[in-house]
Amino acid sequence: MPVPSDTNSPSPYVREKRRKRRDEILHAALQAFRRNGYHATTLEDIARHLGVRSTALYHYFPDKESILYECHQRSLAELDRLMEEARGLDCSAERLSFLIREHVRVMTDTLDGSPLAFEVTALSEEHQQEVISARDRYERELRRTIEDGTSDGEFRPVNSKVAVFAILGAINWIARWYRPEGSLHAAEIGAGFADHLVGGLVAR
Amino acid sequence: MPVPSDTNSPSPYVREKRRKRRDEILHAALQAFRRNGYHATTLEDIARHLGVRSTALYHYFPDKESILYECHQRSLAELDRLMEEARGLDCSAERLSFLIREHVRVMTDTLDGSPLAFEVTALSEEHQQEVISARDRYERELRRTIEDGTSDGEFRPVNSKVAVFAILGAINWIARWYRPEGSLHAAEIGAGFADHLVGGLVAR
Incomplete structure (x- = not known):
């Protein structure tokens, strides 16, 4: 498996992994919005659904509005x-x-x-x-x-x-x-x- | 104009007047709901629109839910x-x-x-x-x-x-x-x- 040699320009592998993670977050968010409505959904709900801490989401999205x-x-x-x-x-x-x-x-x-x-x-x-x-x-x-x-x-x-x-x-x-x-x-x-x-x- | 002789059974005139008032309240409420949404609308907003105090509405409707x-x-x-x-x-x-x-x-x-x-x-x-x-x-x-x-x-x-x-x-x-x-x-x-x-x- 390729390892990134330069942290400033992530390897295709890392980019692909990040893209996938982003998709998973959006998918989990949409399911939560459908179930409970946008306003009643918190970043914690979305993180819990993904089995991660909400701080892990901030790496991808600064807040709930940016997900929406x-x-x-x-x-x-x-x-x-x-x-x-x-x-x-x-x-x-x-x-x-x-x-x-x-x-x-x-x-x-x-x-x-x-x-x-x-x-x-x-x-x-x-x-x-x-x-x-x-x-x-x-x-x-x-x-x-x-x-x-x-x-x-x-x-x-x-x-x-x-x-x-x-x-x-x-x-x-x-x-x-x-x-x-x-x-x-x-x-x-x-x-x-x-x-x-x-x-x-x-x-x- | 007929005047009610018995307050227990209101005259047709009183009944008609009450019905009209009820309609006006519903109409004002619907306009407010359309403008601001149900949740953001208060009985005070509806009363203000009708030029009455909100206590005057309680005579017709105990609360906002009953209007809805x-x-x-x-x-x-x-x-x-x-x-x-x-x-x-x-x-x-x-x-x-x-x-x-x-x-x-x-x-x-x-x-x-x-x-x-x-x-x-x-x-x-x-x-x-x-x-x-x-x-x-x-x-x-x-x-x-x-x-x-x-x-x-x-x-x-x-x-x-x-x-x-x-x-x-x-x-x-x-x-x-x-x-x-x-x-x-x-x-x-x-x-x-x-x-x-x-x-x-x-x-x-």
Whole structure:
């Protein structure tokens, strides 16, 4: 096993180990947030779940807000990537289906079904602004996808704002009822939502 | 104007006056809950909004929880009434459209766009159970309506549980973004949601 020869630039092995540890902390934090809510969760709860002392967490995150912020950042980075990928698809219905299906996956997998969508106000003012802008960007992309579909005659004419609220409501609400150990599988929810929410816009 | 002759059984005039006052208190409470959240709202805030002392409210409601409970009761009574009315309609698509449209109206009008759907845990254990049962009843009715539609060939075969989660998510999420003074009117949201969410289930 390689040993770092220079402590200033950690070896790939150490970097990988740190990345894994970071992921474990985020995962444990999301589970705790889902179970008890963000406000009722302490760094001690998260550390206990990982079988370490809370001081061990400070090596990775200075406080609870920075954990919440990184969860938001990761899910928003995924949404950015999805928008990019969706643009390569053939038609508006396909693009919208892809975005809905994959956004459901972000909610259930990346976010562990955590009610993160409900915890923006717990972020610092600066982080809140950043998260809100990223969400606005995503919302505009959904709206544009629907409007493009209407222009092409693929979708019937609708108020795209109302349609996007219906879609985001359905997806964000997942945090309220989804249980990873429950009977509904993430892929089934994603496919069901995509068919339901795109189907309702398709022109006949 | 009639004057009550017997203080034990108030005259219709007094009863009507009391009913109106009760409505005003609930209305003011819902607006305050929407603005500041349930937990951050005090009886004093509600009283101030009405231009009375908080002791004047105790005549109607012993505490904040009892106000929240009555808001829940009223909206759930409306949902019960809607289910009854929907049963008289011709087909599943009509029934489901009616329920979605009217449920949106309950959210925007009866509940003043208040995030009441988010505040169940603030109720006493007993009241929580009652609200949850009423919601379960409503959820089952939506599921049955979709399953009936599928049996009749009106709707395509879907996982009715997933479809109901999409519908309730879209509707409950209204509390997160709706502003009575905003540009989207309640009727427009209701009609848009009904077309979108029923249209997505209809067999082609």
